[in-house]
Amino acid sequence: MSGPEQQKSRLAYLFTMPAFFLMGLMIVYPFVYNVVISFSNMNLSHFRDWHLVGGRNYLQVFTDAYFWYYLRKTILWTAINVFFHVSIGVSLALILNKDIKGKTIFRTLLILPWAVPQYITALTWRGMFNAEYGSVNLLLGKLFGVSVPWLTSEWGAFTACLITNIWLGFPFMMIIALGGLQSIPAELYEAAEIDGSSWYHKLRHITLPLLKPVMVPAITLGVIWTFNNFNVVWLVSNGGEPSDRTHILVSWIYKSAFTYFRIGHAAAFSMIIFALLLLFSWNFIRRTKASETVY
Amino acid sequence: MRRTTLSLLIFAACLCSCSGKGGHRILVWHSMRAVEADLLRKELAEFAQRHPGWEFEELYYQNETARTNYIISALGGSGPELFWGANDNIGPFVEMGVIQPLDGLVSQAFLDSFLTAPFAANTRLDGRLWQIADRVGNHLCLVYNKKLIAAPPQTMSELIRIGQKLTVDKNGDGKPEQYALVWNYTEPFFAVPFIGGYGGWIIDEERRTPTLNTDAVVKACQLIYDLGHRYHIIPQECDYEIANALFKDGYAAMIINGSWSWGTYLENGIDMGIARIPMIDETGLWPAPMVSPLGYSLNVNTTGAERDMALQLLHHLTSTAVQLKFTRLSVSLPSRRDGFASPEVADNPLVSASMAQMRVGRLMSPITEMRWIWDAMRPSYQAIFTGRTKPQAAARDMQTLAEKLIRENRE
Numbered sequence: 001m002s003g004p005e006q007q008k009s010r011l012a013y014l015f016t017m018p019a020f021f022l023m024g025l026m027i028v029y030p031f032v033y034n035v036v037i038s039f040s041n042m043n044l045s046h047f048r049d050w051h052l053v054g055g056r057n058y059l060q061v062f063t064d065a066y067f068w069y070y071l072r073k074t075i076l077w078t079a080i081n082v083f084f085h086v087s088i089g090v091s092l093a094l095i096l097n098k099d100i101k102g103k104t105i106f107r108t109l110l111i112l113p114w115a116v117p118q119y120i121t122a123l124t125w126r127g128m129f130n131a132e133y134g135s136v137n138l139l140l141g142k143l144f145g146v147s148v149p150w151l152t153s154e155w156g157a158f159t160a161c162l163i164t165n166i167w168l169g170f171p172f173m174m175i176i177a178l179g180g181l182q183s184i185p186a187e188l189y190e191a192a193e194i195d196g197s198s199w200y201h202k203l204r205h206i207t208l209p210l211l212k213p214v215m216v217p218a219i220t221l222g223v224i225w226t227f228n229n230f231n232v233v234w235l236v237s238n239g240g241e242p243s244d245r246t247h248i249l250v251s252w253i254y255k256s257a258f259t260y261f262r263i264g265h266a267a268a269f270s271m272i273i274f275a276l277l278l279l280f281s282w283n284f285i286r287r288t289k290a291s292e293t294v295y
Numbered sequence: 296m297r298r299t300t301l302s303l304l305i306f307a308a309c310l311c312s313c314s315g316k317g318g319h320r321i322l323v324w325h326s327m328r329a330v331e332a333d334l335l336r337k338e339l340a341e342f343a344q345r346h347p348g349w350e351f352e353e354l355y356y357q358n359e360t361a362r363t364n365y366i367i368s369a370l371g372g373s374g375p376e377l378f379w380g381a382n383d384n385i386g387p388f389v390e391m392g393v394i395q396p397l398d399g400l401v402s403q404a405f406l407d408s409f410l411t412a413p414f415a416a417n418t419r420l421d422g423r424l425w426q427i428a429d430r431v432g433n434h435l436c437l438v439y440n441k442k443l444i445a446a447p448p449q450t451m452s453e454l455i456r457i458g459q460k461l462t463v464d465k466n467g468d469g470k471p472e473q474y475a476l477v478w479n480y481t482e483p484f485f486a487v488p489f490i491g492g493y494g495g496w497i498i499d500e501e502r503r504t505p506t507l508n509t510d511a512v513v514k515a516c517q518l519i520y521d522l523g524h525r526y527h528i529i530p531q532e533c534d535y536e537i538a539n540a541l542f543k544d545g546y547a548a549m550i551i552n553g554s555w556s557w558g559t560y561l562e563n564g565i566d567m568g569i570a571r572i573p574m575i576d577e578t579g580l581w582p583a584p585m586v587s588p589l590g591y592s593l594n595v596n597t598t599g600a601e602r603d604m605a606l607q608l609l610h611h612l613t614s615t616a617v618q619l620k621f622t623r624l625s626v627s628l629p630s631r632r633d634g635f636a637s638p639e640v641a642d643n644p645l646v647s648a649s650m651a652q653m654r655v656g657r658l659m660s661p662i663t664e665m666r667w668i669w670d671a672m673r674p675s676y677q678a679i680f681t682g683r684t685k686p687q688a689a690a691r692d693m694q695t696l697a698e699k700l701i702r703e704n705r706e
Contacts, residue, residue, distance in 0.1 A: 044663060045704045047370070047391045131532040132470055141468075152532050152681050238534065241481070242681045243674040258363045260670055260700065261387070 038267035050264070057268035066252065067269070074227060074248040077162065081226045084166040086219060089173025090211070094203075096174070097181040107178075114171035122235035125164040126151070129236070157237045157246040165232045173218060180214030181207070216288045220281055227277060230254060249273050320350040321605050323591075323612075324365060325379035326358045330558040331625055335612075338620075342611050349604060362387070369393035369594055376597045376605040381433050381587045382418040385425045386663035394592040396423040400606055408631050414658045416588045416630035425661075428590035428630035429613045430621060432554045433659075435488055435584040436652040437570045443473075443548035447570035451518070454573045458528030461548045475528040477542055478551035479535040480519050481680055483672035484585070485551060489515035491583025491657060492575035497672070503664045505701070507672065508694035514577075516679050516686035523680070554649060558625025569626070569648035571655065586656035588630060622646065628653065664701055671697035 038057055042050035061067050096107055113121065128134045129150035137147050150156040184207065192202050230250045237246035240255060247255070250273065257266035327335055332355055339351040354375065356364055362384050368374035370393060378384075378394070388394045406424070410416040410431060418426035439447045444461060448454040458475030465472045479485050490497060495511020498504070523529045530537070542550040543563050551572060560567050572582040591609050593602070611617065618629040619639055626645045629635045640646050659665070675689040675696070684692070 041706065043704050044387060044390060044666070127536075130537060132530055133537065149532065149681075154681070154683070241677060243678040243683065245674075259359070260667075260704075262703070 034267050034270060037264055038271050040264045040267075042263040042267075043265070044261035047261075047263070053264070057264050058272070060265060061269050061272060067249075067272075070247050070249050070252050073158070074250075077158075077233075077248050078223055078226045080162055081165050081169060081229075082219060082222050085169040085173045085222055085226075086215070088166070088170040089175075090177045090215070092170070092174045093177035093181055094207070096178055110174060111171045113167050114175075118168060118231045119235055121168055122164055122232050125160065125167070126236050126238070129160045151237070152242055154242065154245040157242060161233050161236045161246065164236050165226070165229060168232065169222070169226070173215075173222065176214055176218040177211060180211045183214075184210045212288070216285070220284055223284070224277055224281065228273075319348060319600065319604065320352065321377070321601065321608055322375035323351070323353045323377045323379060323608075324356060324361055324375040325353060326356060326361050326555075327379070328555055328559055328625075329355075330562050331555075331621065334620060334624055338612060338617055339608075342608060346604065346607075351608065366391055366393055369596060372596055374594050374596060376594050376601055377591045377609060378594065379429075379589065379591050381589050381659070382426055382428075382661045383587060383659050383665055385418050385420055385592070385661040387666055388592065389420050389425055390663050393595050394425055395595045395597070396425060397427060397593060398424045400593070400602075401427065401610075405610070408633070410630055410632055410635055413654055414586055414588070417590070418588060418661050420661050426588065426590045426592045427609060427613055428588035429618055430554075430590070430627040431586070431588045431630050431635075432628040432649060432653050433585075433587045433589050434649075434653050434656045435485065435551050435553050435572065436649055437549055437572045438542070438552055438557065438560065439549045439568050439570065440542065440545065440547075441566040441568055442545070447549070447568060448573045450574045450576050452576050455522070455526050455528065458522075459526060462528050471527075471530075472546065474530055474541060474547045476522070476549045476551070477529060477533055477538040477547040479538050480523070480529065480533060481677050482535070483669060483676050486515055486519060486672075486676065488551075488572050488582035488584040488656075489518055489575070492572070492578065492580050494578055494580060496583075496657065497668055498660060498662075498665060500660045500662065503662060503701075505664075505668050505671065505694055505697035507668070507697060508690045512690040512693070513686045516676065516689060518575075520679055520686065554625070554627055557645070557649075561625070567645075569645050569652070571648075571652045581655040584652065584656045585659040586653050587659040590630065667700035667704060668697045671700055 036052075037050070039052050039054060040050045041053045041056075092110055096103055096110075100106070128136050131137055131147060131149050131152065134150070136150065140146050140148060148156055150160045188206050188210075189202060192206060197205070227248075228250045229248070233246065233248050233251045234240070234254070237251075239259075240247040240251060244252075244255070249269070253266045253269045253273070256262045256269060323335070323339070325332065325335065332353065335353050339353055343349060343351045358380065361378070361380060365374055365378050365384075366387070370391065374393070378388075385394075401424075406417065406427075409428065414431060416428040416431050417424060418428070437447055444457070448457050454476070461473065461475035462471045463473040464470065487497060490511050493511035493514045495509045495515070496506055497512075499506050523531055530541075533541075538547070538550055539552070539556065539559075541547040542552075543560065543565065545565075557567070557569070572584070574581050591612065593605060593609070597605055613630070615629065615631050615634040615637075618627075618631060618634045619637065621627045622629055622634070622640060622643070626643070626649055628646065628649060629637070629640060634640065640650075672693045675684060675692040678684040679686055679689050
């Protein structure tokens with residue numbers, strides 16, 4: 001490397017130094033600290049005088065029936081949410097990609113759930129799910145004569161959280177899919193039409209394969225975000241009610257850490273979640289070859 | 296080279312601007328309702344006029360959030376100078392070392408001016424003083440809307456009898472438009488008076504052990520369940536917000552709620568009365584709500600001039616004059632002897648009724664074990680109302696979980 005180039009690199013390193021410093025401070029240090037306390041007995045009684053206790057917390061997590069219950073529920077939560085986010089999002093994007101009247105208005109309206117702060121949406125839905133006074137049951141009562149105990153039954157509360165999060169999550173997938181659709185060359189469709197392809201064939205052989213490079217990273221992100229979506233579960237179920245049955249792993253970790261103050265236990269729990277998500281993302285991206293296609 | 300130097304200078308300037316420190320400021324975190332927070336703000340503004348060069352600010356957090364955020368920020372070396380709340384925070388705060396003892400920071404004459412009976416206003420733990428109260432009580436009472444019910448029921452059987460008349464399905468759709476009684480009955484704190492009414496309690500304070508697997512707990516849970524599912528005088532689903540909204544809008548004749556909420560009802564123009572929660576017929580005992588002082592604690596990180604000023608502010612906010620302003624606003628009970636005995640308190644029917652309920656209550660213990668007992672009660676207690684368990688099994692499970700949490704945390 002010549003002198004001016006070397007100097008240029010030095011300058012570049014210098015400029016990235018604050019970013020590296022902040023990354024170290026905000027990500028690396030807390031991560032390492034979390035690893036350390038996951039092997040400790042840090043809790044309300046031993047907050048300052050904690051000591052290392054080996055793998056006890058990890059053993060406790062794996063032998064805790066709650067962990068397996070919440071893990072199953074989290075997987076279900078993630079799968080259902082992402083399925084609906086993607087299917088609703090892509091379907092709406094396909095509609096909006098056509099020349100329809102009032103496209104801009106529809107697009108704006110459909111982005112609204114995403115634009116409203118999550119906690120406002122979650123608390124509004126919570127009110128709407130009240131068994132006696134909520135609009136959901138009032139509507140169900142008028143239409144079908146039924147009343148669902150949404151927030152006081154285990155699966156009712158879970159379904160309420162799901163509905164809220166599906167409502168919140170589909171605009172993101174819609175926007176991503178719309179961007180992807182607009183980048184597909186029109187010539188491909190024209191050629192397919194000349195060949196006499198049906199709508200379904202064009203969707204299957206042109207639209208979906210060309211959407212894949214855009215959607216795979218979005219789905220990976222969607223899985224991670226949904227898996228770790230604390231706000232909706234916490235706010236709609238009022239902290240896991242009824243009886244702590246409406247938790248996903250992250251909301252339970254929050255409760256362990258900041259309600260029960262079992263910090264060591266919660267840290268071990270979070271490391272396990274980290275490992276699960278790392279494995280999933282790495283495997284998913286490798287299998288779908290998403291990064292190869294994109295770059 | 297010149298570019299490198301320039302970049303370094305810009306970076307250094309950024310760092311300097313980030314680390315700039317403001318003037319003297321005293322921050323108070325609290326959980327007061329909006330109507331009381333307004334008064335607190337006025338008091339801080341008035342105090343600030345007498346102390347130029349200082350800023351006094353308040354910040355509201357909901358109870359649980361206030362506690363968690365305070366612990367996190369104080370452990371991180373910051374946080375507000377004064378923390379206002381109920382005395383059940385004291386155990387965890389002391390255990391985590393986030394507040395400092397007030398012994399020696401305030402005079403004995405000042406401390407002597409606070410109530411010691413029927414309950415000690417200021418909170419001590421392990422022989423040291425941690426909180427100075429600006430009020431006592433924080434207890435649950437029966438609040439009734441005089442437009443819907445002229446006189447409150449005295450016994451539980453009377454409540455059920457009157458309640459069935461006051462629960463009205465006006466349009467005949469099977470869903471009452473008006474309920475006799477509402478409250479946040481899925482929260483264990485609100486079940487405690489009933490446990491007391493059956494002669495039980497949730498903790499053995501001397502041994503620091505839970506006392507949840509008892510007949511009193513079973514009967515109290517059964518009674519609350521029956522009020523909804525057998526007598527149908529309370530809604531099937533009712534959290535704090537729903538209960539409050541129903542009462543404020545005139546769709547509920549009575550509510551069980553704490554002194555923190557009364558100011559809001561008065562502000563809403565509700566012609567309200569306060570009474571004891573009706574006596575349990577079977578035992579002849581009045582339900583015994585938890586009573587706790589509410590007051591100010593000093594952040595462990597507050598030192599020097601900030602500490603001196605925070606203490607001055609604490610003296611001001613706990614003065615009889617300020618306490619009586621809060622009494623007039625929200626029926627709170629003063630923590631200082633002269634305030635408690637003042638005509639303004641004695642002659643106020645709402646305050647007297649609140650005091651009558653307080654006299655049959657029991658002091659909330661500030662020890663940390665209380666924290667784990669609350670946490671252990673919630674899941675099983677709520678399961679009763681979802682039909683997943685019966686009161687007997689719930690009481691047993693609460694006890695087991697409470698013992699487990701205490702054991703695990705003390706290991």
